Amino acid sequence: MLRQLARSRALQQRAEKFLPGGVDSPVRAFRAVGGDPPFVVRGEGAYLEDADGNRYLDYFGSWGPMILGHAFPAAVEAVREAAAHSASFGASTPAEADLAELVIEAFPSIEKLRFVSSGTEATMSAIRLARGFTGRKYVIKFEGCYHGHADGLLVKAGSGVATFGIPGSAGVPEEIAHFTLALPFNDLSAVEAAFAAHPGEIACIIVEPVIGNAGCIPPAAGYLQALREITSRDGALLIFDEVMTGFRIAFGGAQQLYGIRPDMTTLGKIIGGGLPCGAFGGRADIMNQLAPLGPVYQAGTLSGNPLAMAAGIATVGHLRENQKQIYPQLEERSAAVAEGIAAEAAKAGVSIVTNRIGSMFTWFFTQAPVTDFTTAAASDTQRFAAFHRGMLDRGIWLPPSQFEAAFLSTAHTAGHVQETIRAAQEVFGVIATA
Numbered sequence: 001m002l003r004q005l006a007r008s009r010a011l012q013q014r015a016e017k018f019l020p021g022g023v024d025s026p027v028r029a030f031r032a033v034g035g036d037p038p039f040v041v042r043g044e045g046a047y048l049e050d051a052d053g054n055r056y057l058d059y060f061g062s063w064g065p066m067i068l069g070h071a072f073p074a075a076v077e078a079v080r081e082a083a084a085h086s087a088s089f090g091a092s093t094p095a096e097a098d099l100a101e102l103v104i105e106a107f108p109s110i111e112k113l114r115f116v117s118s119g120t121e122a123t124m125s126a127i128r129l130a131r132g133f134t135g136r137k138y139v140i141k142f143e144g145c146y147h148g149h150a151d152g153l154l155v156k157a158g159s160g161v162a163t164f165g166i167p168g169s170a171g172v173p174e175e176i177a178h179f180t181l182a183l184p185f186n187d188l189s190a191v192e193a194a195f196a197a198h199p200g201e202i203a204c205i206i207v208e209p210v211i212g213n214a215g216c217i218p219p220a221a222g223y224l225q226a227l228r229e230i231t232s233r234d235g236a237l238l239i240f241d242e243v244m245t246g247f248r249i250a251f252g253g254a255q256q257l258y259g260i261r262p263d264m265t266t267l268g269k270i271i272g273g274g275l276p277c278g279a280f281g282g283r284a285d286i287m288n289q290l291a292p293l294g295p296v297y298q299a300g301t302l303s304g305n306p307l308a309m310a311a312g313i314a315t316v317g318h319l320r321e322n323q324k325q326i327y328p329q330l331e332e333r334s335a336a337v338a339e340g341i342a343a344e345a346a347k348a349g350v351s352i353v354t355n356r357i358g359s360m361f362t363w364f365f366t367q368a369p370v371t372d373f374t375t376a377a378a379s380d381t382q383r384f385a386a387f388h389r390g391m392l393d394r395g396i397w398l399p400p401s402q403f404e405a406a407f408l409s410t411a412h413t414a415g416h417v418q419e420t421i422r423a424a425q426e427v428f429g430v431i432a433t434a
């Protein structure tokens with residue numbers, strides 16, 4: 001049953017000579033689940049193929065961007081065509097306003113936006129702008145939320161930071177972390193207390209409206225609305241970090257699904273269709289504080305890159321035209337795989353808690369409901385690792401950490417879902433007795 005990974009192992013050893021841990025992003029090293037990380041050589045639709053010729057059904061989708069599956073033909077063609085006219089100019093191109101218009105139509109709270117090259121840049125720039133606009137210093141974030149790796153946001157962060165059990169990061173001065181207030185998610189009294197302790201000093205709340213980076217954790221009923229009311233009352237800004245949820249849980253993201261209008265929104269992942277791209281945007285009076293109109297500086301050599309714009313327009317354009325069909329199908333198939341696997345776990349006597357919003361979901365190996373980082377962290381990560389390895393052996397590639405959400409793409413069929421549930425049935429049979 002064990003897949004042959006000799007070629008991947010050799011590639012990992014070679015990469016380790018030149019790259020710390022052999023990787024450019026920590027979770028790719030598979031340290032949380034053990035075993036050899038397969039080296040990917042190509043993808044098509046719902047499948048990945050590794051250097052040893054193994055095929056996998058992909059349930060992490062490049063950590064979110066690949067909602068249309070790999071090598072989506074219209075996106076490939078758009079990038080090919082753009083590349084033929086040069087990869088970069090450092091001057092304005094028509095495509096930037098084209099993608100901006102598509103995004104603004106999808107997110108009515110965004111009146112103006114600026115493109116950057118990653119989600120990290122989007123959140124970092126949004127926070128600088130929030131501070132510049134309000135003239136305040138403190139930022140509220142929530143435990144287990146990941147907003148990229150800017151210094152002030154690496155405090156009780158999710159994603160790889162949670163996976164490796166790091167409370168923050170070395171190299172972030174206390175004086176910088178001091179201005180980040182990290183509060184438990186889904187706990188309004190903690191937010192009220194922070195505003196009471198720092199009246200007129202909090203620039204913004206930044207939140208993943210549905211947490212994906214501690215595994216999938218939805219907001220409690222009324223929670224996001226209350227964050228909207230508290231920030232409005234105090235004059236602080238509300239920033240929805242929709243780098244993961246934007247175009248994912250609904251075409252217009254979490255703000256469409258929950259009917260909330262944040263002051264600013266950050267986007268990434270899907271917006272670039274797999275090319276490096278992010279964006280931050282929001283109210284025009286706030287965005288007009290950016291240079292060259294205002295005093296808040298922000299810039300990028302490759303911002304609005306023509307290849308990223310081309311892939312983004314192809315991806316977001318396809319989602320826009322087919323949204324009535326795409327999102328219900330993602331919902332139905334994600335429900336089938338999430339609940340199907342939960343049912344197999346129950347039959348095998350393995351305790352799991354299944355959290356899902358649209359095509360974003362996590363099976364937590366725990367018993368009590370997962371509503372914040374503390375309850376997520378109660379998961380049995382050893383058992384998750386055994387589940388992950390068993391699934392990978394059977395050709396199902398789940399995100400390699402308990403604290404990362406799984407995703408479905410439009411290329412996943414009902415047949416793929418059944419294949420995945422059958423694999424899980426076998427794996428639960430093994431780990432239930434282990």
Ligand SMILES: *Cc1c(COP(=O)(O)O)cnc(C)c1O
Nearest residue numbers: 118119120146147148241243244
């Ligand atoms: C992925 C992610 C980021 C960081 O984006 P990068 O492109 O990896 O820098 C920020 N916020 C959220 C919610 C994310 O999921």
